[in-house]
Amino acid sequence: MLFQEINQLITYDERQRMVPGDRDRLTALVDSARAQAPTDYTTLRALGVGLLVLGEYGDAIDHLNRALDLADTSGRRIAASINLADAYRYALHLGDEVRVVGGLPGGDGLPGHPARAQDPRTP
Template identity: 85%
Template structure:
């Protein structure tokens, strides 16, 4: 439930990065979760994402790392790791973000094929940050194709918006 609450307070900027839709409410929710000193995967991941969106990258990396330690499935590992990759990317460490995305892409291809679009999308955005535009385009086109096959309009829109970043 906390992940959904935090997700509702997230918007995207012109670079397709997560930003607070309501900073005050997001800060209050994150502070409340942090005060409870969570020890479960879901809350730690949600808290990490909230901290990431608020720009508290060090704390985000810490909490996402703790969530990752508690991941019980490959899908959980992929989700927390991609959030961790974003924390590194947003903080300016695109090389670490790329390494994490590539590792999770390999894991998804091997064990959770229905999640391949997730590390692809984030790898593509990382490659944009690294100014490797052609490689980013190829990766994001693959993510879009997989998302289109799934039929989720919001995910399709996110992939199209990421591809539009390459046209600027």
């Protein structure tokens, strides 16, 4: 399972944020999965987490949003939403500009599908 393989290559820094434990192996795994152009929830979420850990926040957000769109249970929606929130938080912490407009199917806010985040530093 891709998610288990990715999790084995992740460790945590002093702030308890996910970071690559083996960047080269994680990069190879993510590149291989991305080349297959996944369309299912499980692979999209796993790939999104891998991209997040590698610092590819834009691609991570894209894959995690696609996973969230496919989530068919509240547990899956919550898991993908938490990962998506991490992607925005990590990107903003590093000063990356993250600006996404629009919302997700199902509404503008919690509970359910949260609205896609916008950089809080901009009006």
